Amino acid sequence: MLLAIDCGNTNTVFSVWDGESFLATWRIATDHKRTADEYFVWLSSLMALTKVDVQVTEAIISSTVPRVVFNLRVLCDRYFDCRPLVVGKPECRLPVTPRVDQGTTVGPDRLVNTVAGHDRYGGDLIVVDFGTATTFDVVDSDGAYVGGVIAPGVNLSLEALHMAAAALPHIDIAKPPRVIGTNTVACMQSGVYWGYVGLIEGIVREIRRERPRPVKVIATGGLAGLFAQGTDVFHSIEDDLTMHGLVLINAYNKETV
Numbered sequence: 001m002l003l004a005i006d007c008g009n010t011n012t013v014f015s016v017w018d019g020e021s022f023l024a025t026w027r028i029a030t031d032h033k034r035t036a037d038e039y040f041v042w043l044s045s046l047m048a049l050t051k052v053d054v055q056v057t058e059a060i061i062s063s064t065v066p067r068v069v070f071n072l073r074v075l076c077d078r079y080f081d082c083r084p085l086v087v088g089k090p091e092c093r094l095p096v097t098p099r100v101d102q103g104t105t106v107g108p109d110r111l112v113n114t115v116a117g118h119d120r121y122g123g124d125l126i127v128v129d130f131g132t133a134t135t136f137d138v139v140d141s142d143g144a145y146v147g148g149v150i151a152p153g154v155n156l157s158l159e160a161l162h163m164a165a166a167a168l169p170h171i172d173i174a175k176p177p178r179v180i181g182t183n184t185v186a187c188m189q190s191g192v193y194w195g196y197v198g199l200i201e202g203i204v205r206e207i208r209r210e211r212p213r214p215v216k217v218i219a220t221g222g223l224a225g226l227f228a229q230g231t232d233v234f235h236s237i238e239d240d241l242t243m244h245g246l247v248l249i250n251a252y253n254k255e256t257v
């Protein structure tokens with residue numbers, strides 16, 4: 001079984017793939033100080049709770065936080081006796097090379113989303129991923145990542161309002177029923193929600209103007225569904241896109257050994 005690890009700046013997600021489906025998915029806050037032993041205590045107790053016998057034999061990691069990779073590697077080596085593939089490292093091959101400025105490092109999550117999006121929808125795509133940052137990954141017809149956009153994440157925008165203005169509380173994102181808020185919380189939610197809908201639609205429109213062919217837009221990440229309620233710009237929402245990409249990249253690297 002494959003242990004696929006998607007480490008974002010906020011959360012780290014572990015999924016077990018048995019060759020046909022994901023048996024389980026677990027989420028933990030990203031913390032670079034967490035040791036391999038701590039990961040394993042947490043993981044093994046969750047594994048014990050699943051009804052199937054989880055036998056990890058291989059692992060793949062995508063991490064937007066370089067510092068956590070060391071401990072995740074130790075976890076795989078010490079407890080699962082395997083050497084993980086790490087997306088973005090030279091030994092991890094991708095089906096199509098990204099076409100970006102020389103010397104640029106593309107976030108591994110974006111490379112993974114590109115592979116997964118192209119597998120499911122073919123070329124000329126924008127993948128929107130709502131994470132700590134909201135990323136727009138532009139995929140060419142041959143499946144290459146050709147660039148994109150990095151915007152402040154939804155929760156980051158809410159947090160910034162709260163941090164910078166003494167009278168603005170910490171609030172959670174929600175879709176307000178009306179644009180005109182009649183209390184502070186509703187006004188803030190409106191600003192971030194409808195402002196974000198405008199950001200998504202505007203960026204997609206401008207990307208389309210720069211592309212030679214029609215482009216499909218797919219969205220992933222926890223908040224994708226919430227924004228789909230406010231715009232019809234998304235062709236579809238793919239909850240497991242990053243995990244699907246990790247499975248594909250792992251298989252590709254085994255095939256091409």
Ligand SMILES: Nc1ncnc2c1ncn2[C@@H]1O[C@H](COP(=O)(O)OP(=O)(O)O)[C@@H](O)[C@H]1O
Nearest residue numbers: 008009010011012130131132133155221222223
């Ligand atoms: N389903 C959800 N509903 C509400 N908030 C969510 C959901 N999924 C994620 N979030 C929030 O979005 C932010 C980024 O989420 P996450 O996808 O974990 O980011 P990253 O991949 O960068 O770690 C976090 O603050 C998280 O609490």
Ligand SMILES: CC(C)(COP(=O)(O)O)[C@@H](O)C(=O)NCCC(=O)O
Nearest residue numbers: 008009064105106107131132133150
């Ligand atoms: C843009 C990101 C911070 C998004 O990370 P996330 O929100 O998933 O934690 C990450 O993809 C990253 O660090 N990228 C490096 C720069 C680039 O992709 O161009």
Ligand SMILES: [K+]
Nearest residue numbers: 129131133135
């Ligand atoms: K992201």
